[in-house]
Amino acid sequence: xxxxxxxxxxxxxxxxxxxxxxxxxxxxxxxxxxxxxxxxxxxxxxxxxxxxxxxxxxxxxxxxxxxxxxxxxxxxxxxxxxxxxxxxxxxxxxxxxxxxxxxxxxxxxxxxxxxxxxxxxxxxxxxxxxxxxxxxxxxxxxxxxxxxxxxxxxxxxxxxxxxxxxxxxxxxxxxxxxxxxxxxxxxxxxxxxxxxxxxxxxxxxxxxxxxxxxxxxxxxxxxxxxxxxxxxxxxxxxxxxxxxxxxxxxxxxxxxxxxxxxxxxxxxxxxxxxxxxxxxxxxxxxxxxxxxxxxxxxxxxxxxxxxxxxxxxxxxxxxxxxxxxxxxxxxxxxxxxxxxxxxxxxxxxxxxxxxxxxxxxxxxxxxxxxxxxxxxxxxxxxxxxxxxxxxxxxxxxxxxxxxxxxxxxxxxxxxxxxxxxxxxxxxxxxxxxxxxxxxxxxxxxxxxxxxxxxxxxxxxxxxxxxxxxxxxxxxxxxxxxxxx
Amino acid sequence: xxxxxxxxxxxxxxxxxxxxxxxxxxxxxxxxxxxxxxxxxxxxxxxxxxxxxxxxxxxxxxxxxxxxxxxxxxxxxxxxxxxxxxxxxxxxxxx
Numbered sequence: 001x002x003x004x005x006x007x008x009x010x011x012x013x014x015x016x017x018x019x020x021x022x023x024x025x026x027x028x029x030x031x032x033x034x035x036x037x038x039x040x041x042x043x044x045x046x047x048x049x050x051x052x053x054x055x056x057x058x059x060x061x062x063x064x065x066x067x068x069x070x071x072x073x074x075x076x077x078x079x080x081x082x083x084x085x086x087x088x089x090x091x092x093x094x095x096x097x098x099x100x101x102x103x104x105x106x107x108x109x110x111x112x113x114x115x116x117x118x119x120x121x122x123x124x125x126x127x128x129x130x131x132x133x134x135x136x137x138x139x140x141x142x143x144x145x146x147x148x149x150x151x152x153x154x155x156x157x158x159x160x161x162x163x164x165x166x167x168x169x170x171x172x173x174x175x176x177x178x179x180x181x182x183x184x185x186x187x188x189x190x191x192x193x194x195x196x197x198x199x200x201x202x203x204x205x206x207x208x209x210x211x212x213x214x215x216x217x218x219x220x221x222x223x224x225x226x227x228x229x230x231x232x233x234x235x236x237x238x239x240x241x242x243x244x245x246x247x248x249x250x251x252x253x254x255x256x257x258x259x260x261x262x263x264x265x266x267x268x269x270x271x272x273x274x275x276x277x278x279x280x281x282x283x284x285x286x287x288x289x290x291x292x293x294x295x296x297x298x299x300x301x302x303x304x305x306x307x308x309x310x311x312x313x314x315x316x317x318x319x320x321x322x323x324x325x326x327x328x329x330x331x332x333x334x335x336x337x338x339x340x341x342x343x344x345x346x347x348x349x350x351x352x353x354x355x356x357x358x359x360x361x362x363x364x365x366x367x368x369x370x371x372x373x374x375x376x377x378x379x380x381x382x383x384x385x386x387x388x389x390x391x392x393x394x395x396x397x398x399x400x401x402x403x404x405x406x407x408x409x410x411x412x413x414x415x416x417x418x419x420x421x422x423x424x425x426x427x428x429x430x431x432x433x434x435x436x437x438x439x440x441x442x443x444x445x446x447x448x449x450x451x452x453x454x455x456x457x458x459x460x461x462x463x464x465x466x467x468x469x470x471x472x473x474x475x476x477x478x479x480x481x482x483x484x
Numbered sequence: 485x486x487x488x489x490x491x492x493x494x495x496x497x498x499x500x501x502x503x504x505x506x507x508x509x510x511x512x513x514x515x516x517x518x519x520x521x522x523x524x525x526x527x528x529x530x531x532x533x534x535x536x537x538x539x540x541x542x543x544x545x546x547x548x549x550x551x552x553x554x555x556x557x558x559x560x561x562x563x564x565x566x567x568x569x570x571x572x573x574x575x576x577x578x579x
Contacts, residue, residue, distance in 0.1 A: 095563050098559035196539045196540060239545060240544070302528070308521060308524055323500075329564055331565070340577070342500075344574065344575055345500040349499075350503070358499075359514055359515070362515060363518055365499040366487065366491075366515070375526070376522070378535050379526065379530060381535030382528075382530035383525050419518065420518065436539025
């Protein structure tokens with residue numbers, strides 16, 4: 001008998017169309033799996049009633065669309081009308097949006113079924129899911145011969161764990177500096193961040209607005225393509241939304257690399273690189289070459305400055321965006337006895353934000369403060385322009401770039417207690433974020449310890465097709481079938 | 485540039501985050517660790533480089549200067565920690 005939760009999203013679509021199973025059966029299979037895997041802490045809120053009602057409507061024919069009946073998990077950064085949305089923060093505990101984010105509205109338009117809200121690092125600030133106010137997410141994976149719990153990556157760690165553990169067919173993620181790609185790599189699934197502006201930011205809780213992009217996470221490249229077409233689209237409510245047509249990427253996906261030039265950025269081969277990661281990268285190069293691609297060496301000279309640039313720009317934007325959490329309009333309020341409104345602001349924010357969020361707000365406040373703005377923020381935005389220019393020049397001689405997704409496999413809880421050590425985990429993902437480029441991670445192999453490793457493909461602006469095709473080629477060659 | 489405990493208190497005040505005396509030394513150390521690390525950007529020659537304003541070139545769109553929503557006071561106030569008479573309520577601002 002087929003285990004419904006093991007099917008790919010595309011297979012679920014086909015099975016539903018052929019009436020091999022109903023949308024209610026499919027939703028129930030996932031709800032059962034969620035109930036049996038609560039120790040992973042992947043979901044903050046489960047919405048079984050909502051899911052079954054949506055599935056029933058699909059079976060009754062009153063809801064339809066390209067994703068009709070497909071059970072999805074939604075990262076807790078997206079406002080879902082009538083369902084608690086917290087961004088993984090205590091400051092939004094009990095916040096129930098009275099509106100729908102544009103991305104989730106698109107998915108609902110296309111008939112998707114929502115299983116619940118997925119855990120994440122608080123306000124998407126983290127690379128391990130250890131900063132969530134609702135407890136850490138545990139990866140379904142374990143290293144060979146070890147019982148130690150591992151991080152699922154972050155910030156979309158709940159999404160990653162849920163997709164990998166078959167607790168949803170696919171999930172929404174968001175990526176500010178690697179928050180889709182790094183967790184996807186850590187749990188052996190695929191995830192794509194589209195070009196900045198493809199997916200609307202309206203109704204997605206803001207972290208760093210010039211970097212935040214939504215994207216799908218799923219077990220196959222085709223599944224990612226299907227979800228991406230639904231999630232993207234012009235939205236007048238988002239001033240940076242791109243008014244461009246959304247292709248049917250899944251329909252055009254071939255995975256052919258003939259005549260394509262694949263750039264290998266020299267600066268990504270870091271001193272002291274994990275030999276396993278270097279070997280996987282070499283393997284990826286060999287695969288794409290065997291698929292007919294021409295391999296080109298390229299240079300991205302400002303790569304080493306991407307992380308420090310990011311850790312000025314992102315906290316600066318966060319300090320501004322998170323100023324709205326003041327205990328007045330929504331969320332938590334703490335008023336000290338006899339305190340005035342200013343005491344209320346300070347006490348509310350002290351009690352509502354976790355350590356990492358406070359740290360980043362304070363860094364952002366400092367770099368934007370009078371006297372320091374030019375030295376930090378303006379200089380960072382100039383270096384950011386140089387990083388984007390590096391990519392433009394590289395794309396004169398190649399069509400896509402191939403790199404590792406993360407410098408290591410998943411690590412243990414508490415392994416990166418120093419904030420800087422944690423930040424360095426995003427070394428390969430942050431540059432494409434700063435340049436707004438589409439980028440995806442695809443599972444490509446296992447480490448000697450039996451943990452998933454991912455390869456990253458970065459493309460030209462709006463060339464999600466090129467990224468997905470290269471991703472498909474890697475997926476086919478890697479034939480990654482390992483599961484937790 | 486490095487921050488001392490007085491600067492950390494000032495930043496916290498600007499950020500409207502109450503910090504206790506016990507928290508200050510740790511924050512001084514952490515902020516200095518991060519600031520010391522980002523300062524390497526100073527070594528990049530950015531003469532003549534325009535700071536990036538937008539990752540996708542082009543102007544922000546304009547929309548017609550008209551009211552295009554409203555009439556949803558109950559929805560707006562639904563999540564307020566305290567609402568009274570159709571307004572957000574806060575502790576007394578003027579003595």
